[in-house]
Amino acid sequence: LRFIKKTLKNHADEVVTLHKGTPMTLKSVFQSMNLSTYDLTVDMLDVHADRNTFHRFDKFNAKYNPIGESRLREVFLKTDNYMNGKYFARIINEVAFDLEESKYQNAELRLSIYGKSPGEWAKLARWAIQYNVYSDNVRWLIQIPRLYDIFKSNKIMNNFQEFLSNIFLPLFEVTNDPNSNIELHKFLTHVVGFDSVDDESKPENPMIDTEVKSPEEWDVEENPPYAYYLYYMYANITVLNHFRKEQGLNTFVLRP
Numbered sequence: 001l002r003f004i005k006k007t008l009k010n011h012a013d014e015v016v017t018l019h020k021g022t023p024m025t026l027k028s029v030f031q032s033m034n035l036s037t038y039d040l041t042v043d044m045l046d047v048h049a050d051r052n053t054f055h056r057f058d059k060f061n062a063k064y065n066p067i068g069e070s071r072l073r074e075v076f077l078k079t080d081n082y083m084n085g086k087y088f089a090r091i092i093n094e095v096a097f098d099l100e101e102s103k104y105q106n107a108e109l110r111l112s113i114y115g116k117s118p119g120e121w122a123k124l125a126r127w128a129i130q131y132n133v134y135s136d137n138v139r140w141l142i143q144i145p146r147l148y149d150i151f152k153s154n155k156i157m158n159n160f161q162e163f164l165s166n167i168f169l170p171l172f173e174v175t176n177d178p179n180s181n182i183e184l185h186k187f188l189t190h191v192v193g194f195d196s197v198d199d200e201s202k203p204e205n206p207m208i209d210t211e212v213k214s215p216e217e218w219d220v221e222e223n224p225p226y227a228y229y230l231y232y233m234y235a236n237i238t239v240l241n242h243f244r245k246e247q248g249l250n251t252f253v254l255r256p
Contacts, residue, residue, distance in 0.1 A: 057199035079127045089131030096135035115163040121170040125187035146198040149223035160218035168236045193253035
């Protein structure tokens, strides 16, 4: 809340997003929602985690949108928006500064990789290095939403193997030759592991036997079960870790 108010006061005329192709300033984003700095309160932001948050995935997801506006999430909490994640990085820098001041507090923050395209890692690393979101008191966990079915139905990919390759191939390549992407190489030294995220309460058939399709054969629109996702994440991370260890680099944990 402090950050939003401060930014509205000092950077109201900064162009922060495109709406139907038209550039919008921060001021006009808030005007379009009929809000001024004075209206904003912590309660209004509605991003507190309460008892229901962890039992209802829809509520959990809604908490990511300040004031229930996905536009504000895009402006303030995304790394790949119109401003290349400038505000998000500033918030992180301020949080990190507070942690460093208090000396004995550490945070493990999450960033998302969606597996939508192989360029995501390079983009994320460029953002992290450009805005120097590094801190001795912060480590990063990469969360991977289980969205294969959405990508498949939107014809973004043909099979589950493409999803896995988009996530893991860039990591194998940069482990093999750090100079191929020095930004990604640096960023990965502060990543501790991976998390798998989606609605765990969805009913599904968890059976995995010898008949189950391999990732390159999994070309249906149905999402693979949770256990399938986890197995292939685990298998890839294990091989990657052995490779990184041989290269004298840090390794990752799987902590879904």
